[in-house]
Amino acid sequence: MSNQSVLFDAPGPRAKILYGIVGTVGVLILLGFAAIVIIALGNPDNSQWAADKWLTLLKPVTWTAYLLPGLWATLSAAVVSIVLAGVLGLLLGLGRLSSITIVNRVCGVLVEFLRAVPVLVMMLFAYYVAIFALGIYGPTATFFGVVTGLTLYNGSVIAELLRSGVESLPKGQREASMAVGMTHTQTLISVLLPQAVTAMLPSLVSQLIVVVKDTALGYMISYSELLRKAQTFATPNANLIPTLMVVAVMFIIINFSLSLLANRLERRLRRSRKGPRVVVTADAVADPTTEPATK
Amino acid sequence: MDLIDGMATLLSRYDVLAAFWMTVKLTFVAAIGSLLIGTIVAILRVAPVGVLQAFGTVYVHAIRNTPLTLIVFFCAFGFMNTMGWSIASPESPTSIADNNFWFGVIGLSIYHAAFVAEALRSGINTVPTGQAEAARAIGLSFMPALANVILPQAFRGAIAPLGTTLIALTKNTTVLATIGVAELSYIMSGMLEFNISLLFAIFVLIALAFVILTLPMGFFFTWLSRRLVVAR
Numbered sequence: 001m002s003n004q005s006v007l008f009d010a011p012g013p014r015a016k017i018l019y020g021i022v023g024t025v026g027v028l029i030l031l032g033f034a035a036i037v038i039i040a041l042g043n044p045d046n047s048q049w050a051a052d053k054w055l056t057l058l059k060p061v062t063w064t065a066y067l068l069p070g071l072w073a074t075l076s077a078a079v080v081s082i083v084l085a086g087v088l089g090l091l092l093g094l095g096r097l098s099s100i101t102i103v104n105r106v107c108g109v110l111v112e113f114l115r116a117v118p119v120l121v122m123m124l125f126a127y128y129v130a131i132f133a134l135g136i137y138g139p140t141a142t143f144f145g146v147v148t149g150l151t152l153y154n155g156s157v158i159a160e161l162l163r164s165g166v167e168s169l170p171k172g173q174r175e176a177s178m179a180v181g182m183t184h185t186q187t188l189i190s191v192l193l194p195q196a197v198t199a200m201l202p203s204l205v206s207q208l209i210v211v212v213k214d215t216a217l218g219y220m221i222s223y224s225e226l227l228r229k230a231q232t233f234a235t236p237n238a239n240l241i242p243t244l245m246v247v248a249v250m251f252i253i254i255n256f257s258l259s260l261l262a263n264r265l266e267r268r269l270r271r272s273r274k275g276p277r278v279v280v281t282a283d284a285v286a287d288p289t290t291e292p293a294t295k
Numbered sequence: 296m297d298l299i300d301g302m303a304t305l306l307s308r309y310d311v312l313a314a315f316w317m318t319v320k321l322t323f324v325a326a327i328g329s330l331l332i333g334t335i336v337a338i339l340r341v342a343p344v345g346v347l348q349a350f351g352t353v354y355v356h357a358i359r360n361t362p363l364t365l366i367v368f369f370c371a372f373g374f375m376n377t378m379g380w381s382i383a384s385p386e387s388p389t390s391i392a393d394n395n396f397w398f399g400v401i402g403l404s405i406y407h408a409a410f411v412a413e414a415l416r417s418g419i420n421t422v423p424t425g426q427a428e429a430a431r432a433i434g435l436s437f438m439p440a441l442a443n444v445i446l447p448q449a450f451r452g453a454i455a456p457l458g459t460t461l462i463a464l465t466k467n468t469t470v471l472a473t474i475g476v477a478e479l480s481y482i483m484s485g486m487l488e489f490n491i492s493l494l495f496a497i498f499v500l501i502a503l504a505f506v507i508l509t510l511p512m513g514f515f516f517t518w519l520s521r522r523l524v525v526a527r
Contacts, residue, residue, distance in 0.1 A: 007427050007445065008343040008437045015343075015436075023344040030350060040378035048377060116509045117502045118466035120480050125498040128487045132494055209360065216362035220473055220484070227364055241373050248361050248369075255360035 041241060053239035057246055062233060070229025071250065077143060077225065078212045081150035085211070086204070088151055089158025094193075096163050099184045107159070114156035120217045123149030127221040142223035150211055157210075161203050165196030202266035209255045209262075226250065301496025305486060314482040315504050321400060321468040321478060322508075326461055328404030333411025334446075340416060343437055351412070358409035363470050367402035371474040374398055392477070399471040403464065410460045418453025419445060423527065451523045458516025462509045479504055 011019055041048040056062060095107030114122075127145030130136040136144060169192055177187040218225045224232075226247055234243040305311065340351035358366070374380045375398050383393030422445055430440035450457075469480035483501045490497065 007341055007440065009431060011343065019344050023346045026339075026344065026347045026350070037378075040380065041373070043378060046377060112510070113502070113506065116506045118469040118480065118505060120469040120472065121483060121498070121501050121505065124480065124484055124487060125494070128491060128494055132491050213360075213362040216364040217470065219364055220480075227362070227368070241369075241377055244365060244369055244373070248365055251362060251365065252357055252360045256356060259360070
């Protein structure tokens with residue numbers, strides 16, 4: 001039921017009046033919620049709507065010293081993580097598709113484990129490994145912690161994407177390459193993988209959104225990403241709420257553009273004649289029913 | 296055996312069980328909250344009234360693209376500190392911890408509601424058009440058709456993505472460590488600070504706690520979605 005307008009008829013005169021009433025009441029309720037929040041934020045002791053709290057956000061130094069470096073830290077950690085996660089995902093994914101049982105099993109358990117543990121737990125662990133075992137300190141250690149945590153988790157997600165990408169290819173592809181005498185590995189590397197990787201491009205971009213959002217967890221290990229920078233800026237100015245609003249808008253703009261990009265890629269792949277016929281969306285992996293049991 | 300000894304030491308020194316229970320509580324309460332908000336948002340998104348549809352769409356896009364940490368900050372620092380709202384009674388000795396808990400739950404619910412709404416919408420998409428047409432043909436209007444015909448089937452079709460959301464929610468309760476709710480990752484960062492020599496044991500202990508929680512959930516939802524799938 002992709003066309004949801006089948007849920008209701010074209011409104012007649014009575015339904016139109018009813019819809020009008022429901023719409024008005026709905027808008028009034030929403031405006032009521034908004035008004036409660038806006039009034040509460042403007043409470044006289046510490047009004048967040050005071051002009052000076054917002055004007056400091058317009059000063060160039062706010063952006064050059066806090067928000068832009070924070071944004072850079074967020075984006076650089078995200079990009080490094082998604083690249084490394086791609087590499088790790090490729091290795092784990094190949095491992096899971098391997099015909100050698102032991103490699104297959106080990107990679108399967110590893111992927112399930114990495115997917116079950118929260119990113120923050122892995123970040124904390126990696127951060128303390130950096131300090132305690134590797135002897136790295138300061139910003140390098142926090143960057144290492146954030147990137148390692150994100151890489152481990154997203155690598156396992158990408159491995160699953162890769163596997164479902166390969167498994168969703170038409171059976172004829174594998175059979176044809178076997179028929180011309182390719183080995184299992186040759187089939188995988190030169191026939192199945194290129195198609196699977198193209199098919200999963202849109203979901204890789206969607207995964208980048210998850211990575212960008214999760215860099216904010218770096219706050220916990222005091223990585224100076226956007227959120228921590230925003231808080232450092234806001235504390236002396238006592239304008240945390242306005243700053244958080246600006247930061248939220250920044251995140252929404254970045255991630256929304258990424259999701260538009262992912263949608264466009266997906267549409268293009270679906271249209272393309274020569275490309276693979278299947279497109280792996282994140283739902284294919286998110287849906288446990290499509291996954292064969294691992295144990 | 297070092298690992299086992301280390302974990303035993305940690306278990307004797309820290310109240311890991313209480314933290315584990317806190318994670319379970321957070322997951323349970325926030326799951327109910329996000330299911331409620333998410334269902335409302337999903338209904339708004341398919342409603343015949345344009346304004347409500349627009350609100351549902353904006354809600355889902357805005358919330359899904361904002362980091363959970365930021366939403367939790369809004370709830371904790373905005374509602375609690377700036378607006379001075381309080382859910383727990385101020386006289387209670389644990390009022391600060393209780394407030395952190397409840398505002399954390401609100402943040403978790405608001406965030407995951409967007410994912411629940413999307414899961415339900417995909418569930419609605421699995422319901423054949425004929426069901427809605429038949430409902431209209433026997434004279435049901437929008438809300439009765441939705442409540443009696445479409446949604447019950449949509450929920451059954453959406454079990455798998457809802458399960459994924461619940462697992463994500465379980466893992467995301469760790470974000471509440473940033474506002475000081477004493478759940479597993481909060482106690483983990485406390486352990487790490489004072490017992491760095493037990494680094495590996497700490498990680499394995501906390502990771503195991505999450506594996507214990509999320510792995511059965513995954514199996515349960517796979518089983519449930521197979522069992523409840525609407526035969527067509």
